[in-house]
Amino acid sequence: MNGAKILWVDDEIELLKPHIFFLKGKGYDVETCNNGYDAIEMVQSHLFDLIILDEMMPGMTGLETLPKIKEIRPTTPVIMVTKSEEENIMDKAVGSKIADYLIKPVNPNQVLLSIKKNVHQQQLVTEQTTADYRAEFGRISTSFADARTFADWSAIYKKLVNWEIELTDSNDDSIREILAYQKDEANNEYAKFVRKNYLDWINRKDADTPVMSHTLMRSNIFPEADRNRKTTLLLIDNFRYDQWRSINALLHNWFDIATEEFYCSILPTATQYARNAIFAGLMPLAIDKLMPNLWLNDNEEGGKNQYEEDFLRRQLQTNGKSYRMTFDKLIRPEAGRKLIDNISKVYDADFSVIVYNFLDILSHARTETEIIRELTEDEAAFRSLTRSWFEHSDLFTILKMLSERGHTVIITSDHGTIRVDNPVKIIGDRETSTNLRYKTGRNLNYNAKEMFVINKPQEAQLPQSNITSTYVFAYNRDFFVYPNNSNQFVRYYKNTFQHGGISMEEMMVPYIVLKPKG
The missing domain is CATH 3.40.50.2300 (Response regulator)
Known part of the structure; x- marks a missing residue:
């Protein structure tokens, strides 16, 4: 040294x-x-x-x-x-x-x-951090067997992410590999936990049932809006807890963190299902039954998230909320600049909603663009790019403006993403959905031991396109491939960030409440 x-x-x-x-x-x-x-x-x-x-x-x-x-x-x-x-x-x-x-x-x-x-700071920090993680490794592994609730698993996930961030700059490759193996082990055990409890959560509300997509507004967001004069809900698509950790220090001068916890995304952990459930306050099957003209199944043509504002206004009315509300969905860069120019409408509202799609776009761009792949080769690089984007984004400007106007801000997402690397074969007809982390369709052929299978979608409160439809969900870092052209398919999608299945990264969604400074 x-x-x-x-x-x-x-x-x-x-x-x-x-x-x-x-x-x-x-x-x-x-x-x-x-x-x-x-x-x-x-x-x-x-x-x-x-x-x-x-x-x-x-x-x-x-x-x-x-x-x-x-x-x-x-x-x-x-x-x-x-x-x-x-x-x-x-x-x-x-x-x-x-x-x-x-x-x-x-x-x-x-x-x-x-x-x-x-x-010598980096070397000393690396040595001490490595020693601290080695000392805690056994306690973390033991906690898997003791975890009985979603809150227990959330604490494990939070701890693993904290170590992942602590060890990001470590020169010890072996310790990062050990952590990666432990995180895989945790995800495998978490998948067993979900398989055992998910249908009970959906169908039988009790003390161990977590807040989920369809209960998030009633359980968390409306009570927060009732407590504050001005509240803004910021929903960032594909936003994970580690990405929150990458940007939270940038907000320190403008906000205090009042709440930092997790809620559970419904399955599939995909925008069409999870985000519609948030804004409707209903599971997808109920949305399909109550508003059949506003729900499209996977095999139907058209945009699957076109009616989120309609869903939210209906939920507000159903719950007796008379907030003055604005709803903005920012998909393209110019939309952020346009909202800044028209920020007075957000200032005037009691409850404003901003849906921000940048990370979802970035995830897809990473799949399709070689240079983005290189910039986000792993989770640490993805966090770094997230921070760089946020620091120079219109969204950061908007948040600073909201702080100055005294808005409480809720930051959350509809689901996270996970980097996939293990192909699992499945066979389906042309009506089968295209998502890599879940499939729905009829006559699916698969190894049931490798995935979570729902043969009766109504038991999971999911719609079905025909009477024999089945849903299957990938675990951990798996992704579905068809036998035909599987090698080419695997090369294209391996090590890309995907969502729709069962993992801590996808299902444990950060829920953050920020109070403006001063």
Whole structure:
């Protein structure tokens, strides 16, 4: 870990020899000079891992030397050392993007700590994080057998995502592989849990039944809107908990997080089913029966999510809610800019809804576009791209505007996505649905042990296009392929992000309530 090359610049460098011997004893290569002019020459001709710079030197001060060093080596960390405790000196140093600020007299351990923080931080964090995860690995695995409720599994998923994010920058590939295996194991056990409990959740409401797509508005969102003068619901399609974690720090200056939990998406975890269920407050079978003209089955032509505002207005009326409401669906980039120009209608509403489709578009683009595949080769890259998009998006601008107007904001999604890599064969006729994570149709041929099968769709409150229709759902990272041209199909879709099936990533949907600062 040691061996880093350090330049120490101080006009009283002779008095610091004990400190320098101490650092050399720790394995550091320390060079010295006693003025800013020599420091600049040495920085021009040598590469240093870190520079320690005295602020009060005759001739050229440390604050005058600093920008010249930064011009030559902009990424080299500089620790500023000074006798002065004046606030304006500190402000100038910090404003010049120094790495640390030490006040004389400094002791050797103080200097050593600052060096470790600025030169070895990633390595030290990696080592400690790896050790912490190894210590918790067994406890996490044991918790799978003890999980009895959706809340239990949500806690496991949250913990795994937290470790996934903690280990993102780790140099230890083996520990990330161990975490990936543990997450796969968790998803396999979670699939068994869903298979055992799903039909009971749908048909028998009890204390262990989670909030689900069709109960989300009544259970969570309407009560929140009743408590606040202004509430905005932001539904981001395909939005997962790890992606929320990638953007939440950006919102810190504008919002406080009042609630961070999960609800359970219905099956199929697909927009047509899950999002319509949210806005209608009904399961798909009930929507089809009550509003047959507004529901299209998988095998029918036409847009499957054209009537979400109609569904929501009906649900508001049914629940006796008389909010002044606006509803905006932002699919193309120009739609965000248009909403900013017309933001007054959102300000005037009691309850506003914004559906944002960017991540869904990005997921599909990743499947179809080679460069997007390269930019989102794994979950960590997808999180990074999500953050970059959000930071420069119209959506971020809208959220800042809503904070300034005192809006409570609810952020959620209709379902998540999972990166698939394991093909599972299935046979169906031309009427069979095309989704890779679930299939519905008649005369499906499959291995029932490899998937969750619903032979009687009405038991899962799902519509059926004909009397013999069946639904099947893929587990974990599986995706369905047909025997014909399967190799080409697998090459095209392997390692793409898909949704519709059973996994923690798809079914455990983040539900976030943000309160405006001030």
